[in-house]
Amino acid sequence: MPVTSTATHTPSFPQQALSEMAETFFREGCVLIPNILAPDEVAALRAKTDEYALKPDPASKHTSFAGNAFVLRYCHEIDPLFQALTTRPDILAIAEAVLGANPQFNAMNVIRNGPGQAITRWHLDDVLEFPLPAEIPRFDARMRMPVFWMTIQVALSDIDQLEHGPTQYVPTSHYSGRKPSESLEFEGHGPQSVFCKAGDVYLTNHQTWHRGAPNLSERVRYLMQIQYAQRWADRRFRGVA
Ligand SMILES: [Fe+2]
16 A cells, blocks of 8 residues: 655655655564765764763763663754754654654654663563454554654664664564564564664664664664654643643
């Protein structure tokens, strides 16, 4: 089924490519979109992250940790460079292709993994939103699983080999109606790594089984996350509806 675009922001890449990207995301649970940020932007965002990471202030709302990895939170309040990304046409067009018109920005952070640091536990985010009973093996592949909120992952460093700690996911597992199990295999699909270059963007459905592989290299890994929700969902779950 083709995506009906409701985009009101004109991306710098062809509409056809945007539609195909959304189709891949809905079907596989993940898609890579190369070359969204320029190298100088990426370098500036990394430098700003380092300012906070190298002198962490426990009292600051911008300082937190996930496992042993530093997480810079509320980035959009730190610097106009971060803020500008939340309304950038390419980013908004990607969000609209998945969520529909007028997606609501709701969070932004940067995960900074030094050597050995990662969120390595296989999981899906928050809760299993669409559980199935044991006698129903999976959701029908002809369905499109609903996505009410999403994370746009922006690589701020090259993550192009396993030792750099890529995101890993099990394709189509958002159709399983189940949490990840020991086998980490769903209908012939095993874990795959998302290899990317700094400035690339990728989307992972938070209901697919996923994790961050450990960073086993000397290269610091930087991953920015920009989250959007359908407007009704943002208002409802923030309690402002
Ligand atoms: Fe996650």
